[in-house]
Structure formats: C-alpha cells, structure tokens
Amino acid sequence: MTDTQDRPAQPSDVRPGEVTTELPDGFDAGVFFIGRLRTPWMQRQDCPRNARESTAVCTIELDARYARALTGVETCTHLLALYWMHEARRDLVIQVPRHHNEPRGTFALRSPVRPNPIAASVVKLLSIEGTRLTVIGLDCIDGTPLLDLKPYFTSTDSVTDAVVGWHAAHKE
Amino acid sequence: MTDTQDRPAQPSDVRPGEVTTELPDGFDAGVFFIGRLRTPWMQRQDCPRNARESTAVCTIELDARYARALTGVETCTHLLALYWMHEARRDLVIQVPRHHNEPRGTFALRSPVRPNPIAASVVKLLSIEGTRLTVIGLDCIDGTPLLDLKPYFTSTDSVTDAVVGWHAAHKE
Numbered sequence: 001m002t003d004t005q006d007r008p009a010q011p012s013d014v015r016p017g018e019v020t021t022e023l024p025d026g027f028d029a030g031v032f033f034i035g036r037l038r039t040p041w042m043q044r045q046d047c048p049r050n051a052r053e054s055t056a057v058c059t060i061e062l063d064a065r066y067a068r069a070l071t072g073v074e075t076c077t078h079l080l081a082l083y084w085m086h087e088a089r090r091d092l093v094i095q096v097p098r099h100h101n102e103p104r105g106t107f108a109l110r111s112p113v114r115p116n117p118i119a120a121s122v123v124k125l126l127s128i129e130g131t132r133l134t135v136i137g138l139d140c141i142d143g144t145p146l147l148d149l150k151p152y153f154t155s156t157d158s159v160t161d162a163v164v165g166w167h168a169a170h171k172e
Numbered sequence: 173m174t175d176t177q178d179r180p181a182q183p184s185d186v187r188p189g190e191v192t193t194e195l196p197d198g199f200d201a202g203v204f205f206i207g208r209l210r211t212p213w214m215q216r217q218d219c220p221r222n223a224r225e226s227t228a229v230c231t232i233e234l235d236a237r238y239a240r241a242l243t244g245v246e247t248c249t250h251l252l253a254l255y256w257m258h259e260a261r262r263d264l265v266i267q268v269p270r271h272h273n274e275p276r277g278t279f280a281l282r283s284p285v286r287p288n289p290i291a292a293s294v295v296k297l298l299s300i301e302g303t304r305l306t307v308i309g310l311d312c313i314d315g316t317p318l319l320d321l322k323p324y325f326t327s328t329d330s331v332t333d334a335v336v337g338w339h340a341a342h343k344e
Contacts, residue, residue: 021237027202028317029256031288032195052328065193066287069265072280075337079279082254082290084201093241107251107321108244115238116203116319118254120292122331145200147288149279151336156224158330159294164323165247 017103019094023115033145035062035131037083041141044087049099050110051121051139058138060123060146062131074128078152081138083119084145085112100170108166112140122152189275191266195287205317207234207303209255213313216259221271222282223293223311230310232295232318234303246300250324253295253310256317257284272342280338284312294324 014020038059041047048054060081062070073079092113094103106114123137133149186192210231213219220226232253234242245251264285266275278286295309305321 019240021240023237024204028205029203029258030199031201031203031290032262033200034287050325050328065195066265066279068191068193069278069286070280071266071275071277072338073277075341076280076335077337078331078334080292082288082292086201090204093238094243103243105243105245106241107238108242108248108323110322110325114241114320115206116254118203118290118320120252120254120322120329122329148286148290150282150292151280151339152331152334153222153282153336153339154332154334156222157292157294158332158334159250159324160326160330160332162250162324162326162330163248164325165249166244167323167325169247 013089015096017094017096018092020091021093023091031084031147033084033147034066035060035146037138037140037144037146039138039140039142044141047141048139051137054139055136057126058135060133060135062133062146064131067131070128070131073149073151076125076151079123079125079135080150080152080157081121081123081146082148083140084147085117085119085140086145087141088112088114088117090115090117104166118147185261187268189266189268190264192263193265195263203256203319205256205319206238207232207318209310209312209316209318211310211312211314216313219313220311223309226311227308229298230307232305232307234305234318236303239303242300242303245321245323248297248323251295251297251307252322252324252329253293253318254320255291255312256319257289257291257312258317259313260284260286260289262287262289276338290319
C-alpha cells in the first residue's frame with residue numbers, strides 16, 4: 001500500500017459543487033499490480049482527455065511472472081486493458097470536471113476519481129516482444145500500474161448505438 | 173478480506189495442461205465492494221458463458237453511501253460494470269477452459285480466473301429506482317461484489333472489427 005492510496009481527503013482538492021462521501025473503514029479485497037504502462041505523459045494534465053484522441057504508441061510492460069499468460073494474445077487485434085489510477089482520490093460522489101464545469105455523479109463520468117480507481121481502455125495491439133506489448137489507445141500517465149488484460153470481443157464488448165444523454169446534450 | 177480471497181491453491185482445481193505462477197507476497201492496493209449484483213444464477217456452472225447469451229433481467233444494488241454518484245446515470249443507455257469474481261483462484265497463467273479444452277494464456281481468455289479477478293461487462297440500463305439499477309447483460313453468480321459503474325461511450329468503447337484469432341479459428 002503506497003502513501004497515495006491511503007492519503008486522506010485534501011479539502012483543497014474539492015472544487016465548488018463537488019461532494020464527498022465517507023468511505024468504508026477497510027478494503028474488501030486486494031489487487032496485484034501486474035505490470036506498468038509506459039506512455040509519453042508525465043503528469044495528469046498532459047494526458048489526452050480520452051484514449052481515442054491520441055494515436056501515441058505506448059508500451060505495456062508485464063511482470064515476468066505472468067509471461068506465459070500471454071499465450072494466444074498475439075492472435076488478438078484489440079485488448080481491454082484495466083489499470084489503476086494511482087494518483088486519484090476516491091471519495092468524491094459528485095464531481096465538477098475541468099472541461100465540463102457542471103456537477104455530475106461519479107458513475108456518470110469516466111474520471112479517474114472513483115471509489116475504485118480502475119480505468120478500462122480498449123487498446124489496439126501492434127506487437128508483442130517477450131513481456132512488452134506495443135499498443136495504441138492509452139490515456140494515462142507514464143508508470144500507471146496494470147491490473148489486467150483481456151481479449152476484446154466485438155460480439156460482447158461493442159455497442160454501436162449507446163447514448164450518454166448528458167454528454168450528447170452538452171455537445172449540442 | 174474473506175476466506176475465499178486468500179485460500180491457497182488447491183492442486184485438485186488444476187486441470188491437465190494448466191500452469192500456475194507464484195503470486196506476489198502482498199497486495200499493492202485495496203478495493204471496496206460498492207454493492208452487489210443480483211442475478212438468477214446461484215452457482216458458477218449455472219452462469220451463461222457470456223453475457224450476451226442471456227436476456228435475463230438482473231439488479232445492481234449499490235451501497236447507500238454512493239447514492240449521489242448515480243446523478244446523471246439515468247441519461248445513459250448502457251454502462252460498463254466492473255465486478256469482482258470472488259470465487260476465482262488467481263494463480264493460473266495457462267488455463268484449459270471446459271468448453272474449449274485447449275490450453276490458453278489467461279490474458280487471451282475472459283475466464284474469471286486471473287491475477288486480479290475483475291470482470292468487465294457492458295449492460296443495458298432499463299431503469300433506476302433509488303440505488304437499485306435494473307439491467308440486462310450480466311453473467312455472474314448472485315451476490316457478486318460490484319466495483320465500479322461507468323458510462324459506455326460508443327466513441328471510445330466500441331470496436332466493430334476486433335478479431336480474437338484463436339477464437340475465430342476454433343469456431344471454424
């Protein structure tokens with residue numbers, strides 16, 4: 001457990017309109033960091049607002065102990081990567097994103113700030129060398145811990161007509 | 173931490189051809205269970221093989237402390253649900269799924285057995301009443317712990333031409 005995981009809420013981090021909740025006293029389960037994401041972005045404010053805005057080639061460095069778990073991954077064109085947004089606070093239920101400026105519930109946003117700061121991004125797999133995967137489609141800071149890789153199945157993971165109503169209205 | 177999270181590897185659970193790895197001594201971060209999934213399936217063998225095979229109406233029961241985080245979720249047609257496959261072992265790197273019968277790497281499979289047993293499913297949102305969400309698209313046993321809900325954006329989450337080569341070859 002690092003300092004950042006457990007750091008108490010910083011009142012100065014809360015913008016006007018944002019609301020916190022009291023988190024439970026203890027965790028219910030533990031995760032392993034199974035690798036690291038290497039990206040061109042060193043700070044949160046440098047990251048693309050979403051992964052499809054960037055064509056940057058990034059690297060996923062998987063820990064050696066999981067090397068054999070990549071067997072068959074080379075046949076996949078796309079993967080679902082889950083990673084741990086280790087710099088995010090966890091207690092906000094209402095947030096005011098910098099680029100929208102209106103209060104929204106945490107579960108209506110893709111913000112890294114959430115009770116479990118797990119990000120999910122679809123990446124395009126370019127190549128694998130040993131335990132290094134070269135991909136396009138990440139949006140996080142360099143050094144972000146990896147939690148999981150999954151094959152992306154269009155049959156189950158793709159919905160072509162999903163609507164996020166608040167976002168669609170915002171763009172109009 | 174429950175017993176099932178920490179239970180040691182059971183040699184009898186490993187099928188011929190399966191390979192384990194030694195997991196790290198400790199966890200790197202902790203997760204909160206933020207709710208429970210209510211489904212019609214009481215045991216793993218009853219669950220649909222994937223979520224799109226089922227049209228069963230299920231319920232997501234979110235803990236009351238996160239109620240306000242649902243603000244705006246009612247405008248979404250689809251959500252990405254992350255949940256914790258709490259009955260799965262975590263140390264297999266090569267697995268022989270019952271219905272494929274060929275060894276594959278863990279990261280080439282959607283099996284619940286993985287270093288971090290986090291499942292990701294796209295669900296169709298039917299309605300919200302308080303902290304109960306009625307959805308279609310879950311595939312897990314009743315009582316599975318919820319980790320996160322995210323708005324599903326077709327623009328970033330949908331890839332319509334992804335190929336999982338080993339799976340496509342298997343079906344031919």
